[in-house]
Amino acid sequence: MSDFVDRVTVHVKGGDGGNGAASIRREKYKPLAGPDGGDGGRGGSVIFVADSNATSLLDFRFLPHRAAPSGTQGLGGDKDGSNGEDMILPVPVGTVVFTAKGGAGEQKQPGEPLADLRRPGDRFVAAEGGAGGLGNRSLANRARRAPGFALLGEPGEERDLVLELKSIADVALVGFPSAGKSSLIAAMSAAKPKIADYPFTTLVPNLGVVMAGSRRFTVADVPGLIPGASQGKGLGLEFLRHIERTEVIAHVIDCATLEPNRDPMADYEALEKELSIYADQLELPLGAIPIAERPRIIVLNKVDVPEAKELAEFVRPEFEKLGLKTFIVSTASHEGLKELSFALMDIVDEMRERVIAQEKAEEEARVVIRPLEDPARRRRRANERGIGFDFNIEREQNANGEFWFTVTGDKPERWVRQTNFDNEEAVGYLADRLARLGVEDSLRKMGAHAGDEVRIGRGDYAVSFDWDPTIAAGAEMLDGTPQASRGQDLRLQETDGRTRRRTNAERRREYHEWMDAKAAVRAAMQAERAAGHWADPNVLDDPEDKTSLIDRLNISGGNADGNGSTETAAGNDDSRTDSEQ
Numbered sequence: 001m002s003d004f005v006d007r008v009t010v011h012v013k014g015g016d017g018g019n020g021a022a023s024i025r026r027e028k029y030k031p032l033a034g035p036d037g038g039d040g041g042r043g044g045s046v047i048f049v050a051d052s053n054a055t056s057l058l059d060f061r062f063l064p065h066r067a068a069p070s071g072t073q074g075l076g077g078d079k080d081g082s083n084g085e086d087m088i089l090p091v092p093v094g095t096v097v098f099t100a101k102g103g104a105g106e107q108k109q110p111g112e113p114l115a116d117l118r119r120p121g122d123r124f125v126a127a128e129g130g131a132g133g134l135g136n137r138s139l140a141n142r143a144r145r146a147p148g149f150a151l152l153g154e155p156g157e158e159r160d161l162v163l164e165l166k167s168i169a170d171v172a173l174v175g176f177p178s179a180g181k182s183s184l185i186a187a188m189s190a191a192k193p194k195i196a197d198y199p200f201t202t203l204v205p206n207l208g209v210v211m212a213g214s215r216r217f218t219v220a221d222v223p224g225l226i227p228g229a230s231q232g233k234g235l236g237l238e239f240l241r242h243i244e245r246t247e248v249i250a251h252v253i254d255c256a257t258l259e260p261n262r263d264p265m266a267d268y269e270a271l272e273k274e275l276s277i278y279a280d281q282l283e284l285p286l287g288a289i290p291i292a293e294r295p296r297i298i299v300l301n302k303v304d305v306p307e308a309k310e311l312a313e314f315v316r317p318e319f320e321k322l323g324l325k326t327f328i329v330s331t332a333s334h335e336g337l338k339e340l341s342f343a344l345m346d347i348v349d350e351m352r353e354r355v356i357a358q359e360k361a362e363e364e365a366r367v368v369i370r371p372l373e374d375p376a377r378r379r380r381r382a383n384e385r386g387i388g389f390d391f392n393i394e395r396e397q398n399a400n401g402e403f404w405f406t407v408t409g410d411k412p413e414r415w416v417r418q419t420n421f422d423n424e425e426a427v428g429y430l431a432d433r434l435a436r437l438g439v440e441d442s443l444r445k446m447g448a449h450a451g452d453e454v455r456i457g458r459g460d461y462a463v464s465f466d467w468d469p470t471i472a473a474g475a476e477m478l479d480g481t482p483q484a485s486r487g488q489d490l491r492l493q494e495t496d497g498r499t500r501r502r503t504n505a506e507r508r509r510e511y512h513e514w515m516d517a518k519a520a521v522r523a524a525m526q527a528e529r530a531a532g533h534w535a536d537p538n539v540l541d542d543p544e545d546k547t548s549l550i551d552r553l554n555i556s557g558g559n560a561d562g563n564g565s566t567e568t569a570a571g572n573d574d575s576r577t578d579s580e581q
Contacts, residue, residue, distance in 0.1 A: 005056050005057045005058045005060075005061050005165075006056070006057060006164065006165035006166075006167075006205070007057070007110075007162065007163070007164045007165070008057045008060040008061050008064065008162070008163050009064060009100055009107075009108040009160060009161070009162050009163075010060050010064050010065075010066060010126075010160070010161050010162075010163060011064055011065045011066070011158075011159075011160050011161075012046040012066050012067070012126045012127040012158070012159065012161060013046070013065075013066070013067040013068070013127055013156055013157070013158040014043050014044065014045050014046055014067075014068050014127040014128050014129040014130060014156025014157045014158070015042075015043025015044040015045075015067070015068040015069045015070035015071060015084035015129045015130065015156045016043045016070040016071070016129075016130045016153055016154070016155050016156050017040050017041070017042055017043045017070070017071050017129065017130035017131045017132040017133060017153030017154045017155075017156075018040025018041040018042075018043075018070065018071035018072045018073040018074060018081035018082075018132045018133065018153045019040045019073045019074070019132075019133045019150065019151075019152050019153050020037060020038070020039050020040050020073075020074050020132070020133035020134045020135035020136070020138070020139075020150030020151050020152070020153075021037035021038050021040075021073065021074035021075050021076055021079075021135045021136070021150055022035075022037045022135065022136045022147065022148060022149050022150040023035065023036050023037040023038075023075070023076030023077070023135070023136065024036065024146060025076075025077075034140070034145075034146060035135070035136040035137045035139075035140045035145075035146050035147060036076055036077055036078045036137055037074060037075075037076060037135030037136040037137050037150050038074030038075050038076070038077075038078055038079040038080040038081065038135045038137065039074050039080045039081065039132050039133065039134050039135045039137075039138055040071055040072070040073055040074045040080075040081045040132030040133040040134075040135070040153045041071025041072045041073075041074075041080065041081030041082045041083040041084060041132050042071050042083045042084065042129055042130070042131055042132050043068060043069070043070045043071045043083075043084045043129030043130040043131075043132075043153070043154075043156045044068030044069045044070070044071075044083070044084030044085050044086045044087055044129045044156075045068055045086045045087070045125050045126075045127060045128050045129045045156075046066055046067070046068050046086075046087045046089065046125070046126045046127040047086055047087065047088050047089065047123055047124065047125050047126065048089050048091050048095070048097060048115070048117065048123070048124045048126055048163075049088055049089065049090055049091070049117075049121070049122070049123050050090075050091060050092070050093045050094075050095065050117035050118070050119060050120055050121060050122040050123075051090035051091065051092070051093070051120065052093055052120045053090070054090045054091055054092040054093075055092055055207070056092065056165070057091065057092065057095070057163055057165055060089075060163060066087060066089060067087075067156075068084055068085070068086060068087040068127070068129055068156065069084040069085055069087075070084050070129075070130075070153075070156070071083050071084045071129070071130075071132050071153060073153075074132070074133075074135045074150070078137060080132075080135075081132060083132075084129055086129075089126075091117060091163065091165075092165050093117065093118065093119065093120055093122075094117070094118060094165055094166045094167055094245055095117045095163055095164070095165050095166075096113060096115070096116050096117070096163075096164045096165075096166060097113070097114045097115040097116075097117070097124055097126065097161055097162075097163060098110035098111050098112065098113050098114060098161065098162040098163075098164060099111035099112045099114060099159075099160075099161065099162070100159075100160035100161055100162050108160060108162055109162070110162045110164060111162070114161070118245070126159075126161055127156060127157040127158060127159065128156070128157045129156045129157075130153055130154035130155050130156040130157075131153070131154045132153050132154075133150055133151035133152045133153040133154075133418055134150065134151045135150045136148070136149065136150050139151070139429075144429075147425065147429075148423070148425050149420060149423045149425045149426035149429065150420075150426075151418040151419070151420075151426075152417065152418050152419065152420055153418075154414065154417050154418060155417065155461075166244050166245050167205055167207060167220045167245065167246075169207060169218040169219060169220035169245065169246050170217040170218050170219070170246065170247050170248060170344075170348045170351075170352075171217060171218070171219045171220070171246060171247070171248045171249075171250055171344055171348065172219075172220055172221070172222060172243040172246035172248070172249050172250065173185070173219060173220070173221040173222070173250050173252050173299075174221075174222050174243065174249060174250070174251055174252070174271055174275070175221075175251060175252035175253060175254070175267070175271065176254060176257075176262075176267055176271075177223075178254065178257075179252045179253060179254040179267075179301060180252055180254060180301040180302055180331055181206075181221040181222075181223075181252050182206055182221060183301075183331040183332075184219075184221075184252060184299070184301065184329070184331050185206050185208040185219055185221060186208075186331070187331040187334060187337055188208065188210045188219065188337055188340075188341055189208030189209050189210045189211075189219065190208070190209070205220050205221060205222065205223060206220065206221050206223075207219070207220045208220075210341050210344070210345075211341075212341045212342050212344070212345035213342070213345075215345050215349070216345075217344065217345055217348045219344075220243075220246065221252075222243055243275075243291070244291075246294070247289070247294060247295075247347075247348060247351035247352065247355065248294065248295050248296075248297065248344060248347050248348060248351060249275070249291070249294055249295070249296050249297075250296070250297050250298075250299050250344070251267075251268055251271060251296060251297070251298050251299065252299045252301055253267050253268060253298065253299065253300055253301060254267075254301055254302055255300050255301065255302055255303060255305075255308035255309075255311045255312045255315075256302040256305040256307065256308035263311075263315075264298075264300065264311065264312075264315045264319075265315060265318060265319075268298065268319070275291060276291075276292065278291075279291040279292055289351070289354065289355060289358065294351075295347055295351065296324055297324065297325045297326070297327065297343070297344070297347070298319045298324050298325070298326040298327070299327050299329055299340065300312035300315070300316065300326065300327065300328045300329070301329055301330070301331065302330060302331075302332075303328050303329065303330045303335065303336075304330040304332045304333045304335070309328070312328045313328070316328065325343065327339060327340045327343065390409050390410070390411050390412075390437060391407055391408065391409030391411065391412050391437065391438075391439060391442075392407070392408050392409055393405055393406070393407050393408075393439070393442050393443065393446055394406045394408075395446060395447075402453075403452075403453075404452070404453035404454065404455055404464070405443060405446065405448055405452065405453070405454045405455070405467075406454075406455045406456075406458070407439055407443075407454065407455065407456045407457070408456075408457065408458065411437060412434060412437070412439060412456050412457070413456065413457040413461065415430055415433055415434070416430070416456045416457055416461065416463050417461050421463075443467060448467055449467075450467060450468055451466050451467065451468075452466070452467050453465075453466060453467070454466075454467045
């Protein structure tokens with residue numbers, strides 16, 4: 001199986017950001033000495049880097065899923081989490097990164113181009129790591145001195161991409177199958193392609209480095225180019241993209257073929273037709289020279305066969321009339337290869353200078369579009385229309401008549417991902433941020449009422465809730481409670497004296513009050529002891545005490561008079577008679 005792969009689909013994911021920490025500094029005599037929760041670490045990013053040592057995308061076929069490490073969580077004591085390390089993925093020079101089109105379970109196709117890594121060292125961030133959540137140290141301010149919450153880390157970017165390799169070569173060899181392209185590369189360079197005497201021997205592009213004195217250039221071939229290749233016949237359509245970056249196109253024509261209806265001029269015209277059709281479908285990069293304007297040369301091959309040499313000498317003037325440089329070569333006897341290599345080197349040097357000059361001219365002529373009005377004016381106009389500058393609100397409805405308001409935008413969706421909805425203070429902080437951004441005012445202008453469903457974001461991270469304007473917006477509160485009161489730390493509220501630090505004067509006053517109360521209790525106990533109340537169980541100290549000894553005697557059948565004397569049930573006949581009289 002060949003080890004050349006020039007198109008793969010990869011799934012990349014940036015590392016998640018670490019969560020922030022909610023911690024309070026502990027010091028002697030300072031119950032709330034201040035927040036010291038550290039921030040979470042940033043997640044690592046997945047980065048493609050063009051590397052001249054990489055020759056194929058084979059590694060991504062066997063390992064298509066790549067994920068960068070996540071950042072760690074922040075800790076107390078002002079300790080920030082560590083950042084995740086970026087994942088650097090080397091790709092061959094000439095790799096183009098596309099978005100992936102296609103549904104789940106379908107083969108992905110290249111979509112919108114994202115990056116063109118044409119030079120060694122070019123970098124592209126394929127999946128950016130998530131930002132770390134802020135700790136309560138970073139969230140503290142004058143109104144919220146010791147937040148009891150922290151922000152969550154953001155998830156890393158995750159998506160499917162298509163990597164497509166377009167070989168960076170100076171000369172492209174095109175020709176019919178078995179025209180001798182692979183033999184030509186093997187004879188001119190140190191490359192060792194597979195060579196056989198049957199069509200479509202070469203199934204993947206071959207790349208070779210040719211030395212012309214002290215100079216060098218690279219040569220690549222397009223396997224199996226036949227008429228109709230631009231419509232998908234043969235292998236040409238699969239590998240035609242490898243000629244997009246070449247500067248010179250060399251037609252390798254087999255002069256020893258025995259196939260009917262084949263002659264050098266017909267082969268040249270058929271291949272040029274396929275190239276012109278394919279060129280109309282291309283979107284060339286900045287500064288690239290169109291395929292139709294690139295220089296051509298004709299290589300009449302296999303002239304070691306006597307009949308082929310005669311044919312080559314016969315058709316050579318026909319090609320020269322078209323302004324094409326023509327070379328007669330033999331890969332078997334190496335006839336004409338030295339002249340061919342030096343001629344190609346001169347053309348390549350000329351084209352390199354032309355490409356550099358054209359790229360520089362394109363850069364200078366590039367138009368930079370700038371906004372005609374300042375963002376503040378656009379923000380005001382957007383607010384007048386009821387739509388925020390940093391967000392968008394849409395009223396949506398399903399077939400059952402149920403409707404809701406969807407809020408989208410970078411800021412609201414990012415804030416939702418950062419919020420821990422198990423913490424009421426964090427939810428209040430989110431409400432404050434949305435109110436300052438103008439989300440609630442825009443909802444009110446669009447006709448939202450209390451109890452209407454509001455969704456922030458779309459997809460897996462969307463959050464749905466019932467809108468309550470008396471909680472979500474502070475302007476219409478009837479009790480005059482300021483909007484900044486939402487999300488404050490309840491431990492620091494001044495209304496509760498137990499959560500507030502006492503002054504020294506308050507401590508002294510409370511201490512003296514406590515000591516006076518203890519002295520009064522000791523005096524009362526001493527007076528009761530002197531009166532003998534504790535020694536005589538028959539003395540009723542508290543008439544309301546149902547558990548006293550006197551009550552227990554009454555329950556068992558006796559009673560007690562006001563002087564503390566006790567009589568049995570048999571001695572109570574007179575008292576009952578008196579009461580009856």
